[in-house]
Amino acid sequence: xxxxxxxxxxxxxxxxxxxxxxxxxxxxxxxxxxxxxxxxxxxxxxxxxxxxxxxxxxxxxxxxxxxxxxxxxxxxxxxxxxxxxxxxxxxxxxxxxxxxxxxxxxxxxxxxxxxxxxxxxxxxxxxxxxxxxxxxxxxxxxxxxxxxxxxxxxxxxxxxxxxxxxxxxxxxxxxxxxxxxxxxxxxxxxxxxxxxxxxxxxxxxxxxxxxxxxxxxxxxxxxxxxxxxxxxxxxxxxxxxxxxx
Amino acid sequence: xxxxxxxxxxxxxxxxxxxxxxxxxxxxxxxxxxxxxxxxxxxxxxxxxxxxxxxxxxxxxxxxxxxxxxxxxxxxxxxxxxxx
Numbered sequence: 001x002x003x004x005x006x007x008x009x010x011x012x013x014x015x016x017x018x019x020x021x022x023x024x025x026x027x028x029x030x031x032x033x034x035x036x037x038x039x040x041x042x043x044x045x046x047x048x049x050x051x052x053x054x055x056x057x058x059x060x061x062x063x064x065x066x067x068x069x070x071x072x073x074x075x076x077x078x079x080x081x082x083x084x085x086x087x088x089x090x091x092x093x094x095x096x097x098x099x100x101x102x103x104x105x106x107x108x109x110x111x112x113x114x115x116x117x118x119x120x121x122x123x124x125x126x127x128x129x130x131x132x133x134x135x136x137x138x139x140x141x142x143x144x145x146x147x148x149x150x151x152x153x154x155x156x157x158x159x160x161x162x163x164x165x166x167x168x169x170x171x172x173x174x175x176x177x178x179x180x181x182x183x184x185x186x187x188x189x190x191x192x193x194x195x196x197x198x199x200x201x202x203x204x205x206x207x208x209x210x211x212x213x214x215x216x217x218x219x220x221x222x223x224x225x226x227x228x229x230x231x232x233x234x235x236x237x238x239x240x241x242x243x244x245x
Numbered sequence: 246x247x248x249x250x251x252x253x254x255x256x257x258x259x260x261x262x263x264x265x266x267x268x269x270x271x272x273x274x275x276x277x278x279x280x281x282x283x284x285x286x287x288x289x290x291x292x293x294x295x296x297x298x299x300x301x302x303x304x305x306x307x308x309x310x311x312x313x314x315x316x317x318x319x320x321x322x323x324x325x326x327x328x329x
Contacts, residue, residue: 006249025275032268035278039260042282042311046256049303050249053296167248168295174248 006051013044066139066208073136074201077102080134084108086205087244088138088214088225095119098138098215100205101224105130110224110244138215139208151220155180161216162187172209173237178217184228185241187213192237196230206230210239217241249300252293259285276318283315 017040024033077083086100087108094117101108101117103125112126117135125131151161159178166173166189174191189209196207205211206227218225221243229240263281272278290304 006253031273031275031278032264034275035264035267035282036260038275038279039264039282042286043253043256043260045307045310046286046304047253049307050253050300052303053249053300164295169297171247171249 004051006047006053010044010047010049010051013040013047015044017041017044069139070201070208073205074199076134076136077204078200080104082134083200083204085203085226085228086136086138086211088211088218088227089117090218090222090224092222093117093224094135096137098219099135100138100211100215101125101133101135102204103133105132108133113224136205139205139211151216153221155185158185158217158220161220162213165212165216166209170212172212176213183243185217185225185243187217187239187241189213189237189239191235192232195232196237202230206239207237209237213239214241248293248295252289252296255289256286259289276322280315280318283311286311 017037020037020040021034024030024037082102082104084103084106086102087110089099089101093113096119099117099119101123108125112128112131114126117123117125119135121134121136123133123135125133151157155178159176162178163176166176172193173189176190177188179186179188187210192209194208196202196210206214207230210227210230214225214227224244226242226244227239228242229238231238260282263285264278267278267281287308290308296304
């Protein structure tokens with residue numbers, strides 16, 4: 001917090017403005033210059049207020065923790081030879097934070113999930129012996145608890161929820177657009193800070209941004225969601241989410 | 246660009262624009278500059294709805310201070326009008 005740039009900028013503007021106001025008003029006798037000093041103080045206080053937004057741990061430390069978590073899940077997926085796409089579960093089908101279910105055997109019939117998926121690594125989701133899956137917490141899953149808005153199921157409400165988490169809370173993107181195309185959710189993330197990579201983990205779970213979007217959308221719609229497609233070009237990530245019904 | 250930087254830059258741009266415009270119009274009252282900048286600040290802050298709850302709380306506190314200043318100026322102006 002000591003080297004927080006917003007706080008340093010704010011203090012500079014407030015002190016500079018406070019010194020310059022009497023000089024401009026009483027010595028130079030210029031009201032417009034005094035107004036500039038007044039604006040400087042106001043922007044300075046705003047900047048100091050913004051300094052609370054910056055996390056107490058550095059972005060490098062956050063990235064290291066994220067990568068460590070991803071590497072652990074990737075090692076698990078590779079060891080088990082799982083390459084099925086993860087299914088993001090709505091709160092009505094899970095216990096606790098946002099969860100992604102990765103079936104051990106091929107495709108999954110979502111109607112076989114009758115009860116809430118427990119908070120365990122290996123779960124049985126249906127009656128058949130092969131209805132087994134592993135369940136992991138979706139990246140950013142803990143941040144949804146901080147959502148103080150109830151995300152509705154319309155594209156604009158989903159867009160609002162995803163924008164709030166990706167741009168406001170986590171600062172992972174510039175802006176977000178959500179459309180419904182042929183029953184699928186098309187999400188366009190403008191200026192994403194994390195890109196899709198063609199690695200095992202991303203092929204299975206999706207990129208962290210897609211995972212967060214899928215978790216929020218799943219909660220909003222109240223149905224399980226799978227990341228169908230994801231690509232990045234010209235500063236935009238395009239994510240296609242398939243709603244499983 | 247980070248949403249917080251965008252917000253700050255918009256504040257700077259709006260303040261500059263207001264100061265230049267009022268100076269160009271020959272405004273000699275500092276309280277008028279203050280009132281217009283406070284209104285611009287409140288409008289811009291309302292537009293940025295995606296801030297984290299902690300930041301919004303901090304900005305609300307700053308907004309309340311500015312609003313209090315705004316009200317003091319308005320009350321003083323009203324008293325000025327009533328007395329004369």
